[in-house]
Amino acid sequence: MIQGRVIKSTGSWYIVQTENGPVSARLKGKFKQKDLKLTNPIAVGDKVEIEKEPGQDSVVIREILPRENYVIRKSTRKQHHSHIIASNIDQALLVITMKNPRTSFGFIDRFLVSTESFRIPALLVVNKMDQLEGEDEEEWLQDIHEIYEPLGYPVLEVSALKDKDLMEKFSPFLRDKSTLIAGHSGVGKSTLLNVLVPEAMQETKEVSDYSAKGVHTTTFAELFALEGGGDLIDTPGIKEFGILDIEEHELSHYFPEMREYLGQCKYNNCRHVNEPGCIIRQKLEEGYIHPYRYKNYLNILQEEDTHR
Numbered sequence: 157m158i159q160g161r162v163i164k165s166t167g168s169w170y171i172v173q174t175e176n177g178p179v180s181a182r183l184k185g186k187f188k189q190k191d192l193k194l195t196n197p198i199a200v201g202d203k204v205e206i207e208k209e210p211g212q213d214s215v216v217i218r219e220i221l222p223r224e225n226y227v228i229r230k231s232t233r234k235q236h237h238s239h240i241i242a243s244n245i246d247q248a249l250l251v252i253t254m255k256n257p258r259t260s261f262g263f264i265d266r267f268l269v270s271t272e273s274f275r276i277p278a279l280l281v282v283n284k285m286d287q288l289e290g291e292d293e294e295e296w297l298q299d300i301h302e303i304y305e306p307l308g309y310p311v312l313e314v315s316a317l318k319d320k321d322l323m324e325k326f327s328p329f330l331r332d333k334s335t336l337i338a339g340h341s342g343v344g345k346s347t348l349l350n351v352l353v354p355e356a357m358q359e360t361k362e363v364s365d366y367s368a369k370g371v372h373t374t375t376f377a378e379l380f381a382l383e384g385g386g387d388l389i390d391t392p393g394i395k396e397f398g399i400l401d402i403e404e405h406e407l408s409h410y411f412p413e414m415r416e417y418l419g420q421c422k423y424n425n426c427r428h429v430n431e432p433g434c435i436i437r438q439k440l441e442e443g444y445i446h447p448y449r450y451k452n453y454l455n456i457l458q459e460e461d462t463h464r
């Protein structure tokens with residue numbers, strides 16, 4: 157038995173990184189997953205035990221070690237099923253831009269709610285800093301710093317295209333960690349990845365390939381080792397992570413600035429919308445909770461409600 161980590165998955169076979177290099181392996185038998193209905197039994201980031209099949213050249217995955225965490229999204233093909241995007245993640249890095257395209261605060265907050273719900277720390281990377289100009293954009297950037305840094309989300313400013321010292325900028329944040337990269341299409345994830353992991357170049361191109369049947373292949377996450385230790389998990393084609401089914405009154409648990417006041421509202425199932433004796437509304441009025449964040453809280457509450 158050899159242990160390794162899944163760095164790539166095509167849905168039917170997997171590449172497992174082991175001490176002695178990458179090994180291509182298949183899955184044999186069924187794996188029971190507790191509590192989760194999954195469309196994929198194994199995800200990138202999984203730690204597994206592999207073994208050579210007796211009398212054959214092929215390698216099979218025998219065991220999935222317990223996952224520390226994972227990010228999932230709802231399956232688009234199977235109702236009530238989820239697709240694990242990646243597992244055993246130390247942090248999530250959201251690439252955002254002030255223009256071409258502008259990342260909205262709504263998108264950022266939805267992302268942060270999902271990473272909070274998966275208990276994964278997040279950091280924000282403002283890319284395309286070379287394009288920053290004008291008051292409106294300065295204001296956007298200042299809001300980003302003012303809103304997110306006090307909540308514990310570091311904000312980094314980079315230009316994937318122009319910076320000559322990208323690796324130095326990133327390495328204190330990335331070293332020895334498994335970091336998931338996410339962001340809107342066009343914010344520069346591939347550009348960034350190609351600077352940080354030059355070998356990724358070829359790989360990222362494959363994503364848009366069409367399968368033999370002429371249908372667009374499902375895009376899978378892929379894990380790339382960083383030279384100085386740690387790795388990056390690319391999630392091509394994945395715009396948003398799911399939010400695990402959460403109850404209305406639980407959403408505020410995923411807003412760090414609300415979390416500290418929870419339990420202090422008059423009603424213990426308070427949704428913090430218009431209930432009397434609501435501490436969150438009070439803190440909003442006192443300026444301890446940012447109005448943008450509260451607005452997005454209400455939006456997410458409403459969206460989740462319509463899903464129910």
Ligand SMILES: Nc1nc2c(ncn2[C@@H]2O[C@H](COP(=O)(O)OP(=O)(O)OP(=O)(O)O)[C@@H](O)[C@H]2O)c(=O)[nH]1
Pocket residue numbers: 283284285286287314315316317318339340341342343344345346347348393
């Ligand atoms: N000016 C400027 N342009 C950038 C920067 N980083 C990336 N771009 C450009 O932005 C465009 C999109 O970059 P990509 O790296 O393909 O973006 P992506 O996030 O991988 O997009 P998807 O693959 O669609 O998810 C390309 O034309 C890049 O050259 C930057 O720092 N400054």
Ligand SMILES: [Zn+2]
Pocket residue numbers: 421422426427428429431433434435436437
């Ligand atoms: Zn309340």
